[in-house]
Amino acid sequence: MGVGFLLMGLIRVKGVKPTPLTLSIPRSFPSLALTILGIIVILAGVSLIFKPEWVYPYLAGIAVVIVGLAILLGGLLGLRRVREEPSP
Numbered sequence: 001m002g003v004g005f006l007l008m009g010l011i012r013v014k015g016v017k018p019t020p021l022t023l024s025i026p027r028s029f030p031s032l033a034l035t036i037l038g039i040i041v042i043l044a045g046v047s048l049i050f051k052p053e054w055v056y057p058y059l060a061g062i063a064v065v066i067v068g069l070a071i072l073l074g075g076l077l078g079l080r081r082v083r084e085e086p087s088p
Helices: 002-014 029-049 057-084
Strands: none
Touching: 029 057
C-alpha cells in the first residue's frame, strides 16, 4: 500500500494523465444470452417429458419446450439482425 502511495505521488509529479476506462458490451450479447436461455428452457422441458413422476409432465414439458423454442428463435433472429447491420 505504501508503494502505491509513493507511485501516486510520482505520477502526479510527472504529470501523467490517466485515460478513462470504457467498457462496451458487444451488440450480439443480448441475442446470445436469449439463445442460451432458450436452450436451457428446451432442455428443462425435455427433461420434464421424460420424468413421468413429476406433476403434469407432458403438458408442462410441451409448454416449456414451446417457450424455449420461442426464446431460441428470438435469440437467433436477433443474432441475424446484428450481423446484417452495417458497421459505421
